[in-house]
Amino acid sequence: NGQTKHLGVTPPIAVTYPTPREIEVTDSLVQELTAQGTFESEEESKRREVVLGKLDKLVKEFVYNVSREKKKLPEADAKEAGGKIFTFGSYRLGVHGAGTDIDTLCVVPRHVTREDFFDEMYRILKNLSEVNELTCVTDAYVPVIKLRFQDIPIDLIFARLELPKVPDELELRENTLLKNLDETCIRSLNGSRVTDEILRLVPSIPAFRTSLRCIKLWAKRRAIYSNVMGFFGGVAWAMLVARICQLYPNAIAGAIVSRFFRIMHQWKWPQPVLLKPIEDGPLQVRVWNPKIYHGDRFHLMPIITPAYPSMCATHNVTQSTKKIIEREFERAAEIADHVMVGSGKWADLFEKHDFFIRYRYYLQIIVSSDSSERQLKWIRHLISKLESVENLELAHPFVKGFDKIHHCTNDQMATDVMHGIFDSTSVTDKNTELSQNNTDAVTVRVIYTTTFYVGLDISRRDPGTKAPRQLNISWPTQEFIKLVKVWDKYDEKSMGIHIKHVKSSELPPEVFEDGQKRREDSKKRKR
Numbered sequence: 001n002g003q004t005k006h007l008g009v010t011p012p013i014a015v016t017y018p019t020p021r022e023i024e025v026t027d028s029l030v031q032e033l034t035a036q037g038t039f040e041s042e043e044e045s046k047r048r049e050v051v052l053g054k055l056d057k058l059v060k061e062f063v064y065n066v067s068r069e070k071k072k073l074p075e076a077d078a079k080e081a082g083g084k085i086f087t088f089g090s091y092r093l094g095v096h097g098a099g100t101d102i103d104t105l106c107v108v109p110r111h112v113t114r115e116d117f118f119d120e121m122y123r124i125l126k127n128l129s130e131v132n133e134l135t136c137v138t139d140a141y142v143p144v145i146k147l148r149f150q151d152i153p154i155d156l157i158f159a160r161l162e163l164p165k166v167p168d169e170l171e172l173r174e175n176t177l178l179k180n181l182d183e184t185c186i187r188s189l190n191g192s193r194v195t196d197e198i199l200r201l202v203p204s205i206p207a208f209r210t211s212l213r214c215i216k217l218w219a220k221r222r223a224i225y226s227n228v229m230g231f232f233g234g235v236a237w238a239m240l241v242a243r244i245c246q247l248y249p250n251a252i253a254g255a256i257v258s259r260f261f262r263i264m265h266q267w268k269w270p271q272p273v274l275l276k277p278i279e280d281g282p283l284q285v286r287v288w289n290p291k292i293y294h295g296d297r298f299h300l301m302p303i304i305t306p307a308y309p310s311m312c313a314t315h316n317v318t319q320s321t322k323k324i325i326e327r328e329f330e331r332a333a334e335i336a337d338h339v340m341v342g343s344g345k346w347a348d349l350f351e352k353h354d355f356f357i358r359y360r361y362y363l364q365i366i367v368s369s370d371s372s373e374r375q376l377k378w379i380r381h382l383i384s385k386l387e388s389v390e391n392l393e394l395a396h397p398f399v400k401g402f403d404k405i406h407h408c409t410n411d412q413m414a415t416d417v418m419h420g421i422f423d424s425t426s427v428t429d430k431n432t433e434l435s436q437n438n439t440d441a442v443t444v445r446v447i448y449t450t451t452f453y454v455g456l457d458i459s460r461r462d463p464g465t466k467a468p469r470q471l472n473i474s475w476p477t478q479e480f481i482k483l484v485k486v487w488d489k490y491d492e493k494s495m496g497i498h499i500k501h502v503k504s505s506e507l508p509p510e511v512f513e514d515g516q517k518r519r520e521d522s523k524k525r526k527r
């Protein structure tokens, strides 16, 4: 039928080769990405390879030790047991920046257990002088050993296969490999299987990499890079870029980026973004399918992972975050058009977000606890509750929280901090903890707080009224707090959560980094 082979669920839109202008804008894009510091140094890149080589040897040593000492395997079998590392995340995709981690998966044969990993592998790493900041996180969704190896941050996760040995040639592509594995191992294998599949599904890896670097930088600067807050995370952005690469298999980065914004701006959500048809497989697990699973129909901007078992990488998106992402697609599409015709520059794309000057009113969510390990990234639940509030056009969560350490000098101060009452000028952020320790006052109690922000866009349906409409956010706020307090890790004694309504003029100085100006109220502006 005259069709050539193509990657993806539809044929390409165009198979044309780059024009001189596209080559020009791609060159200027690479220059801008370099100037913005998105590439690491040659030295760091070499060091990463050295570290990965050493890590692979250590994993083999670990498997050998367990085979020999614990399982009493004969010398020959212990040698053959193997063990291998795989990488995933931004390093595997080839889009990592300076100082970012290497996400590494350690794959072992069936006689080596997860306990052995946290025991023997940990012991081996502990004994190395090149290894620093070694920590085990055993109770996470994906358990991990975190470390710095010759100053390169490493996330090391673990999967045990149903095989007597793990040779160097082993690949993780086969779905049958997942049979009889426990859920934690399946989850741990997933990251690597997804990144590898993405790379197999793009027609040109160099074009994909440059384009994805651009999109990641843009999404970070515009504060829409965060899976937990209801935007898109690294894997979702990678899949979106991969899809556009499939549609223009011979295009280079400059052209792909500009088409990316156009196509994404016009995308007919909730039509899903797929890189290949969803596969069925050997497990009793559910694969994304809105026809069967009611819950999957609520995904507003579904982007589906290509490796079995396929899942929606963007299930956290809310009505509000969807609007914000779409608004950013539109802005970027315009800028990219200007770049293409020479009336704009790539740097405009990467201009910082204006979250803290954009809105007149904000919610401040202050989470406090007496240990530094408190993770409360539940704000998107609050966002979906706020979406039912009348006259609230948009509840815009900021992608990151602001951490503070309070060295309370008396019990009253501690109680106040736990209730979200503190003057933000009198405390220090995480980076200046040391200087705070040097003060003379006696610290009675140390309290850690993280402050999250939600920008509120209040609709004004009567054009005549100047004053913002009345909002009643107390109900969703209370519902949210209730939800947090029934969370199994919530401890009433040592933790607190407080939500405050603040005007833009009341925002603390720390939210205005690098000289960004505060919102000027229309009243004050004319003076």
Ligand code: 3AT
Binding pocket: 088, 089, 090, 091, 095, 096, 097, 100, 101, 103, 141, 142, 191, 234, 235
């Ligand atoms: P960086 O360059 O490291 O900033 P990245 O894309 O490599 O970007 P991460 O190192 O945070 O991002 O994560 C790598 C992968 O690990 C992405 C995802 O498949 C998996 N992952 C990260 N965080 C979680 C989590 N909380 N739960 C499950 N999987 C996660």
Ligand code: MN
Binding pocket: 089, 090, 091, 100, 101, 102, 103
């Ligand atoms: Mn990473």
Ligand code: MN
Binding pocket: 089, 101, 102, 103, 155
């Ligand atoms: Mn990581």
